[in-house]
Amino acid sequence: MYAQEEEAQPEKKVDKPVRSPWESGTLVNHQTSVTQYKNTLEMVISHRFGTIDNGISDVFGIMAPGANIRIGFNYSILDNVSVGFGTNSQKQYQDFQAKYTPFQQTRENTIPVSLTVYGNAAIDGRPDEVFGINYAFADRMSYFTEVIVGRKVNDWLSVQASANFTHYNAVDSIMDNDKLGIGFGGRVKFSPQSSLTLEVGVPLEISSLSQHTSFTNHPKPHFSIGYEVSTSTHAFQIFLTNGLGILPQELYMYNLSEFDSKSIRFGFNITRLWNF
Amino acid sequence: MRKIKLSVALGSLLVLMSFVLMSFTQDKKPWDVPAKYQSMKNPQAADDAEMLKVGKMAYSRHCKSCHGNIGQGNGPKARSIEADLGDFTTAEFQAQKDGVIYYQSFVGRDEMPNFEKKIIDDEDRWAIVTYLRTLKK
Numbered sequence: 001m002y003a004q005e006e007e008a009q010p011e012k013k014v015d016k017p018v019r020s021p022w023e024s025g026t027l028v029n030h031q032t033s034v035t036q037y038k039n040t041l042e043m044v045i046s047h048r049f050g051t052i053d054n055g056i057s058d059v060f061g062i063m064a065p066g067a068n069i070r071i072g073f074n075y076s077i078l079d080n081v082s083v084g085f086g087t088n089s090q091k092q093y094q095d096f097q098a099k100y101t102p103f104q105q106t107r108e109n110t111i112p113v114s115l116t117v118y119g120n121a122a123i124d125g126r127p128d129e130v131f132g133i134n135y136a137f138a139d140r141m142s143y144f145t146e147v148i149v150g151r152k153v154n155d156w157l158s159v160q161a162s163a164n165f166t167h168y169n170a171v172d173s174i175m176d177n178d179k180l181g182i183g184f185g186g187r188v189k190f191s192p193q194s195s196l197t198l199e200v201g202v203p204l205e206i207s208s209l210s211q212h213t214s215f216t217n218h219p220k221p222h223f224s225i226g227y228e229v230s231t232s233t234h235a236f237q238i239f240l241t242n243g244l245g246i247l248p249q250e251l252y253m254y255n256l257s258e259f260d261s262k263s264i265r266f267g268f269n270i271t272r273l274w275n276f
Numbered sequence: 277m278r279k280i281k282l283s284v285a286l287g288s289l290l291v292l293m294s295f296v297l298m299s300f301t302q303d304k305k306p307w308d309v310p311a312k313y314q315s316m317k318n319p320q321a322a323d324d325a326e327m328l329k330v331g332k333m334a335y336s337r338h339c340k341s342c343h344g345n346i347g348q349g350n351g352p353k354a355r356s357i358e359a360d361l362g363d364f365t366t367a368e369f370q371a372q373k374d375g376v377i378y379y380q381s382f383v384g385r386d387e388m389p390n391f392e393k394k395i396i397d398d399e400d401r402w403a404i405v406t407y408l409r410t411l412k413k
Contacts, residue, residue, distance in 0.1 A: 276393070
């Protein structure tokens with residue numbers, strides 16, 4: 001009696017996600033598709049200095065008052081899901097965020113792009129009076145949601161594009177509560193640990209969606225160019241940007257700075273990882 | 277009574293001195309590598325260009341700051357480390373089995389961190405080992 005010989009099945013190669021499409025989960029002001037491995041705690045410190053137009057008198061804005069800082073923590077509850085909290089000096093925003101990457105670009109290109117969904121809710125922490133006479137807690141709330149599509153083109157170039165939606169419960173009477181925007185970002189890696197970073201966020205003027213007949217003080221696009229270096233535990237980004245805001249809704253709704261010599265400023269983001 | 281006090285004092289001083297002197301010696305104690313790792317073999321070819329590229333990137337990111345550009349234990353953080361960082365260019369290091377290098381690199385001990393939760397993909401880990409083999413002088 002012969003034992004039936006099974007045909008040896010060729011080992012099916014599992015197509016794995018591309019390695020490090022981005023050095024960290026943030027690209028200056030936008031999110032990337034990168035989430036740290038499960039059970040990683042990430043601390044993010046973000047700083048935006050004053051504008052450079054005072055020259056050396058305030059060391060190009062570095063010593064200027066009116067800087068904006070955010071200290072935040074993100075925790076990866078799954079390999080592709082993270083939740084986080086941050087506290088900001090600007091408007092004393094307290095923000096809560098979550099990020100989910102349902103699918104990642106794979107090495108053999110079976111999935112050509114990464115798709116990421118990001119959302120946050122922020123509480124404006126300023127005194128009640130700021131919100132006018134009929135104050136309600138809900139006036140403090142703003143929300144931001146974004147869908148990001150990204151691709152690691154090759155070893156040295158990664159790009160992404162996003163569509164996003166901003167909502168503020170309470171805005172000045174001449175403004176819209178809602179804003180649609182689009183974002184673009186890129187990383188050009190010129191050494192194993194260093195990259196040039198670029199990002200732009202464009203709030204869209206869509207008359208048909210506006211609550212008003214014309215736009216007053218429509219927010220301007222925010223743009224950043226910078227340098228990023230990463231190590232095993234840290235990523236450092238230093239850049240020039242026009243927006244003072246760190247939270248994306250603040251930038252998409254309220255940025256009135258142009259990207260010109262009067263309005264640009266230095267900023268940095270530092271992330272630090274702990275693996276548990 | 278005085279004699280006992282003196283001998284206790286002297287004895288304590290000698291013990292204390294030995295601790296102080298020990299701190300000047302480089303910690304080069306042998307590694308106790310479990311059998312499971314001893315029998316591991318690198319599944320990658322020594323000249324696998326793709327894996328060498330991956331290994332080199334990962335080495336730059338995770339290892340270079342302590343171990344230096346070519347693994348001679350002279351990275352910027354090396355000065356603050358008590359233990360002997362080894363020299364990956366030496367025949368002595370390279371003579372170790374693949375699995376031993378794997379264990380030393382990813383399980384680590386003492387000041388050598390554990391990288392099992394940071395470099396999770398086994399292919400990436402072996403890529404680093406493949407790259408380390410090229411550091412041989």
